[in-house]
Amino acid sequence: TALDHAKAKGKSKIIFFEQKLSEHKTRELKLTELLRESIENDFRDFELFCQPQVFASNGKLKGGEALLRWRTDEFGPISPAEFIPILENTNMIVPVGKWVFERALTICKEWLKFCPDFMMSINVSYIQLYDENFLDFVKKTIKRIDIPTSHIIVEFTESCFVTDKDMLHSVFNSIRELGMKIAMDDFGTGYSSLEILKEVPADIVKIDKAFVRNIQSSKFDKTFIRFVVELCHDVDIQVCLEGVETCEELEIISQMGLDFIQGYYFGKPLDTTNFYETFFRNTVA
Ligand code: C2E
Ligand code: CA
Numbered sequence: 616t617a618l619d620h621a622k623a624k625g626k627s628k629i630i631f632f633e634q635k636l637s638e639h640k641t642r643e644l645k646l647t648e649l650l651r652e653s654i655e656n657d658f659r660d661f662e663l664f665c666q667p668q669v670f671a672s673n674g675k676l677k678g679g680e681a682l683l684r685w686r687t688d689e690f691g692p693i694s695p696a697e698f699i700p701i702l703e704n705t706n707m708i709v710p711v712g713k714w715v716f717e718r719a720l721t722i723c724k725e726w727l728k729f730c731p732d733f734m735m736s737i738n739v740s741y742i743q744l745y746d747e748n749f750l751d752f753v754k755k756t757i758k759r760i761d762i763p764t765s766h767i768i769v770e771f772t773e774s775c776f777v778t779d780k781d782m783l784h785s786v787f788n789s790i791r792e793l794g795m796k797i798a799m800d801d802f803g804t805g806y807s808s809l810e811i812l813k814e815v816p817a818d819i820v821k822i823d824k825a826f827v828r829n830i831q832s833s834k835f836d837k838t839f840i841r842f843v844v845e846l847c848h849d850v851d852i853q854v855c856l857e858g859v860e861t862c863e864e865l866e867i868i869s870q871m872g873l874d875f876i877q878g879y880y881f882g883k884p885l886d887t888t889n890f891y892e893t894f895f896r897n898t899v900a
């Protein structure tokens with residue numbers, strides 16, 4: 616158990632066994648079993664939420680990010696920060712990622728009736744890229760659901776950008792050829808964000824919410840956001856800032872030239888019924 620833990624923490628570490636490590640392992644095994652059951656039962660207990668993204672210039676709805684939720688009778692709702700890594704370590708992210716993609720496209724198609732410019736952002740894990748059927752599945756799903764690909768943004772995290780560059784180039788090219796956009800998620804948290812951006816350019820960069828937390832006191836964070844916006848705009852990349860929660864934060868970033876904002880200030884992730892009620896109820900389909 617201690618060895619597993621050391622490996623999970625990035626190897627070359629000394630970890631002493633303690634009781635809580637074994638409790639952690641037991642919980643992980645239980646959750647793994649329950650995740651497998653959910654998948655086998657037609658993705659029971661999974662739900663797709665959506666968080667609004669707005670234009671920084673006027674606060675109007677631009678689209679949303681599809682965010683996976685999972686709950687079990689025994690444990691209640693479990694954070695994606697806990698269950699996504701389990702799905703990735705067991706490869707179960709491959710079927711679940713497909714379910715997410717299909718569901719997000721179905722929802723997006725429906726909402727295009729109320730908001731013809733709606734953009735749906737979908738998270739894709741780097742593990743899904745190693746699945747040789749990934750692109751084929753994407754193509755078939757787009758065709759079956761019959762949705763214009765210009766409304767789909769695929770989000771990858773930096774961890775994915777550090778894997779096999781040749782493979783990444785070829786998958787990204789195919790995604791673009793299909794007409795979808797690529798966003799680099801959690802920008803600024805990885806080891807070499809700028810290098811990756813140079814080598815595998817994205818259409819949209821999403822600056823991580825860590826840069827907003829101390830924005831009122833941190834000159835570095837403010838300068839970083841401004842710098843990323845300037846750099847990206849020079850090379851035709853749009854910039855979204857994540858994690859804006861308060862009016863004070865919005866005030867500070869409002870002069871920075873950002874393209875989009877996603878944060879609790881404009882809306883938390885909502886289930887599809889609530890998202891519809893909040894944003895589309897009063898629009899005519
Ligand atoms: P992410 O892709 O960076 O998604 C944004 C996360 O930030 C979401 O957490 C969202 O609820 C949270 N967030 C948004 N605005 C604010 C804010 O103003 N303040 C704070 N404190 N948080 C904010 P969530 O839904 O818990 O998801 C966590 C992560 O799990 C995601 O981070 C993503 O990496 C992963 N994830 C979620 N759904 C999927 C999925 O369908 N597929 C894959 N591969 N990963 C997913
Ligand atoms: Ca994301």
Ligand code: CA
Nearest residue numbers: 800801821857
């Ligand atoms: Ca993010």
